[in-house]
Amino acid sequence: MKDESVADLIKDLGSRLAAVSEEFTARASRVVDQRAEDATSPISEEMLVARAKEILAHRKLRRRFLPGELFHEPAWDMLVALFVSHRDHRPTNVKALVAMADAPVTTSQRWIEHLHKLKLIDRVNDPTDRRRIEISLSAAGYDAVAGYLTAIARR
Incomplete structure (x- = not known):
């Protein structure tokens, strides 16, 4: 039993x-x-732009606490800023882009040239003022940044 x-x-x-x-x-x-x-599931462009704005805000916030030279990536700052302005169909001139990159003018201009050679950005002369050059993400640049933002949004 x-x-x-x-x-x-x-x-x-x-x-x-x-x-x-x-x-x-x-x-x-x-x-x-x-x-x-x-x-x-698709991630909306609005969500990607919000993530890009968040990245830019975080990058600026770091500079309040740590020396800026520790985080010097002007090319990345430019690409993310151009992604944000792309949604609004706002062309960005070189002067504004240099300000967004928070880097010396000559350094920023070298990066703009390099990004253009990599076909990540497009440069067009401003039709109203030939001295100004408008910068925007190329299709390849947009796809690259959107792909990155999508990947981090899914993590």
């Missing part, structure tokens, strides 16, 4: 463990399905 009660306890324990296992498997499956859905 004692052996029967031990056997019954083991059967009961086995069925309870099986039920717990099934529950964990079902929950894990739901998590995987949700992640797969999140990875394929």
Whole structure:
């Protein structure tokens, strides 16, 4: 009789463990399905622009607490700022872009030239003032920054 009660306890324990296992498997499956859905669901341009603005704000905030030379990436600052202005269809002139990059003019101009050679930005002479050059993200530049922002939004 004692052996029967031990056997019954083991059967009961086995069925309870099986039920717990099934529950964990079902929950894990739901998590995987949700992640797969999140990875394929589109992220709006509005959300990407909000993320880009957040990145710019964080970069400026760091300068309040730490020396600016520790975080000197004028090309990245320019690309993110141009991404934000792209949504508003606002052309950005070189002077404004240099100010956004928070870098010396000559350094910024070298980066603008390099970004143009990499085909990440487009440069167009301002039709109303030939001395001004308007800068915007190229299609490839837009896709690259949007791809990066999408990837971090999905993490």
